[in-house]
Amino acid sequence: MNLTELYQKALGFHFLTLEEGVLLFKNAPLTELMFVADELRKKQVPHGKVTWQIDRNVNTTNVCIANCKFCNFYRVPGHADAYITDMPTYRKKIAETIKYGGDQLLLQGGHHPELGLDFYTNTFRQIKQEFPAIKLHALGPPEVAHITKLEKSTHREVLTELRKAGLDSLPGAGAEILVDRVRRLISKGKCGAQEWLDIMHEAHNQNITTSATMMFGHVETIEERFEHFIKIRDVQSRKPANAKGFLAFIPWTFQDVDTLLAKIRGVHNLITSEEYIRMIAMSRIMLPNIKNMQASWLTVGKQTAQICLHSGANDFGSIMIEENVVSAAGAPHRFTYKTIQNAILDAGFEPQLRNQQYEWRDIPRAIEEQVVNY
Ligand code: SF4
Numbered sequence: 001m002n003l004t005e006l007y008q009k010a011l012g013f014h015f016l017t018l019e020e021g022v023l024l025f026k027n028a029p030l031t032e033l034m035f036v037a038d039e040l041r042k043k044q045v046p047h048g049k050v051t052w053q054i055d056r057n058v059n060t061t062n063v064c065i066a067n068c069k070f071c072n073f074y075r076v077p078g079h080a081d082a083y084i085t086d087m088p089t090y091r092k093k094i095a096e097t098i099k100y101g102g103d104q105l106l107l108q109g110g111h112h113p114e115l116g117l118d119f120y121t122n123t124f125r126q127i128k129q130e131f132p133a134i135k136l137h138a139l140g141p142p143e144v145a146h147i148t149k150l151e152k153s154t155h156r157e158v159l160t161e162l163r164k165a166g167l168d169s170l171p172g173a174g175a176e177i178l179v180d181r182v183r184r185l186i187s188k189g190k191c192g193a194q195e196w197l198d199i200m201h202e203a204h205n206q207n208i209t210t211s212a213t214m215m216f217g218h219v220e221t222i223e224e225r226f227e228h229f230i231k232i233r234d235v236q237s238r239k240p241a242n243a244k245g246f247l248a249f250i251p252w253t254f255q256d257v258d259t260l261l262a263k264i265r266g267v268h269n270l271i272t273s274e275e276y277i278r279m280i281a282m283s284r285i286m287l288p289n290i291k292n293m294q295a296s297w298l299t300v301g302k303q304t305a306q307i308c309l310h311s312g313a314n315d316f317g318s319i320m321i322e323e324n325v326v327s328a329a330g331a332p333h334r335f336t337y338k339t340i341q342n343a344i345l346d347a348g349f350e351p352q353l354r355n356q357q358y359e360w361r362d363i364p365r366a367i368e369e370q371v372v373n374y
Helices: 003-011 018-027 030-044 087-099 117-130 141-151 155-165 180-186 193-205 222-237 260-265 273-286 302-308 337-346
Strands: 050-053 056-059 104-108 135-138 209-216 246-253 315-318 351-353
Touching: 003 018, 003 030, 018 222, 018 273, 030 273, 050 337, 056 087, 087 104, 087 117, 117 135, 117 141, 117 155, 141 155, 141 193, 155 193, 193 209, 193 222, 209 222, 222 246, 222 273, 246 273, 273 302, 302 337, 315 337, 337 351
Parallel strands: 050 315, 050 351, 056 104, 104 135, 209 246
Antiparallel strands: none
16 A cells, blocks of 8 residues: 555554554655644544643552663662552642642552552552542553462452452553563563553453553564554454543653663663654554543653644643652653643643543642642
């Protein structure tokens, strides 16, 4: 097929093959790719607003035995800086989250060798008991896999218990690139690609809403990025008809500062703004069965993320009142509830606050703007 035929195929919401996607990514002029992705965005999200969210990334523990080569956040068991977040800390952080207009914790942490299912269900229950309105967008497939292994249980049982304890939705964390060659090089202590996909499928079977991510710009090939797209959309195709499945796709770039990948293997993030914009456009084109595409302003910055809103993205994600994992590897960007809306307006769109289910929220009347130290 030539480029024009591929554009027509994409505009008809047909699944492009891996080869067709790679061909478009490598050969299509940027403006044409942006046009096609923007047309798809208008059809998928006809209200035309750009959604955003207020939540806080809180970490359950920084103890981890997975040893991902791109992670500066974790500490090995017994390390002097190791911590497990306690209830007084959650109380303080949730009170601040509410003050800043947030309705959710993105609650994640390391693969602690001694924290099993009870630890997480007790934590979720206690938070929900004290703060019933706070949503828990928590853990991710690698943590679910780790808990399943510790408990010698099944994904189904672990997800069922987490849901009963207060899990509202499952983030698409730890996907990196869903190809085991890549995972062996950068995150071999984490679950493999198939287990990540199986856990998401099980979550969809239980009608737990999820998101999907891709961290690119390290050791993967272009073809492996497209293998990732196809695996994600296949899981989405298999979700039960009444389940929402993946609500969003969020591609973001590897942050290399002080990581083992950079220091030992000399792997650096060489993704340019243009390449990121092409990846956003290709996300929209390759994943016609996922409605929301999020531009990762945290990793690529405001201006590139604004252009992404004209290249298929319709969502700016959260202002992230707190974020400790990606920031620890160099991501320097910050937004408040005012500056994120200004950025969306400047890009030519109307901002709309949403929750994790992509339902619209009003901005709380009593909201404070946090102080951001750039
Ligand atoms: S990315 Fe997560 S799983 Fe990997 S080392 Fe860091 S905390 Fe552990």
